[in-house]
Amino acid sequence: MIIAIDGPAASGKGTLARRLAEHFELRHLDTGLTYRAVAAALLAKGLPLGDESVAIEIAQHLELAQMDKSVLSAHEIGEAASRIAVLGGLREELVNLQRKFAETPPGAVLDGRDIGTVVCPNATVKLFVTASPEARARRRTDEMISKGNEANYASVLEDLKRRDERDSQRTVAPLKQADDAVLLDTTEMDIEAAFQAAVDIVSKAA
Numbered sequence: 001m002i003i004a005i006d007g008p009a010a011s012g013k014g015t016l017a018r019r020l021a022e023h024f025e026l027r028h029l030d031t032g033l034t035y036r037a038v039a040a041a042l043l044a045k046g047l048p049l050g051d052e053s054v055a056i057e058i059a060q061h062l063e064l065a066q067m068d069k070s071v072l073s074a075h076e077i078g079e080a081a082s083r084i085a086v087l088g089g090l091r092e093e094l095v096n097l098q099r100k101f102a103e104t105p106p107g108a109v110l111d112g113r114d115i116g117t118v119v120c121p122n123a124t125v126k127l128f129v130t131a132s133p134e135a136r137a138r139r140r141t142d143e144m145i146s147k148g149n150e151a152n153y154a155s156v157l158e159d160l161k162r163r164d165e166r167d168s169q170r171t172v173a174p175l176k177q178a179d180d181a182v183l184l185d186t187t188e189m190d191i192e193a194a195f196q197a198a199v200d201i202v203s204k205a206a
Ligand SMILES: Nc1ncnc2c1ncn2[C@@H]1O[C@H](COP(=O)(O)OP(=O)(O)O)[C@@H](O)[C@H]1O
Pocket: 007, 008, 009, 010, 011, 012, 013, 014, 015, 016, 139, 140, 142, 143, 186, 189, 190, 191, 192, 194
C-alpha cells in the first residue's frame, strides 16, 4: 500500500503521515526533507541556490537515513528548499529516489507537494491536507516557539503565503490537488480529529 499526502506548508502533512505510517505499519518519507537537505548543503558550501549541476550532484549522494529533521526544519532552510524546488533536473533526481522508497515492499506513506500528481500517481490512496493560512501560521509559530526559537506570527504568515505562492505557481510539479485525491481541511480539527479522519479515508480506500 502506498499513501500519498500533499498539501501546503504547515498543514499537518508530516504529523499525519508519521501517524498513518505507524498505524498501518508502513515506512514513512517526508519528501520535503530531501529538498531541504540539498538546500542546506548548498547554503553550507556558500553556493548559489540556482547552481543546478551541484544541486544534482548533492542529490545523487543523498542518504535518506542521514537526514536530520531537527537541523533541516530551520525556517531559512525551508525558504531555500522552495527556491531550489523549481529546478527540473534536480526534481527528477529526487523523484527517482522517492519513488524507489515508495515502491519497496510493503509500501510507504510519503508526504510532500507532488506525491499524488508526480511521484506516486498510482498510490492506493491520496490525501490533500490543508488548513487556512492563519491556522497554519499559528501552528508553525507555536512549533518554533516550543523549540526555543524566536517567531513572529505576522512574519511567519507572510513567509508561508509567499512560499505557497511560489510552490503553486512553478511550472514543474506545482503544488496542486490530484484529481483523485480526497481533500482534508483541518482548520477546525485538532491533531487527533485530523488523524481519525485520515484513518477513515485510508480504510475506505484500501
Ligand atoms: N490539526 C492540527 N491542529 C493543530 N496543530 C497541528 C495539527 N496538525 C499539525 N499540527 C502542528 O502543526 C505543526 C506543523 O505540522 P507538520 O505536520 O509539521 O506540517 P507539515 O508537514 O505540513 O509542514 C506541528 O507543530 C504540528 O504538531
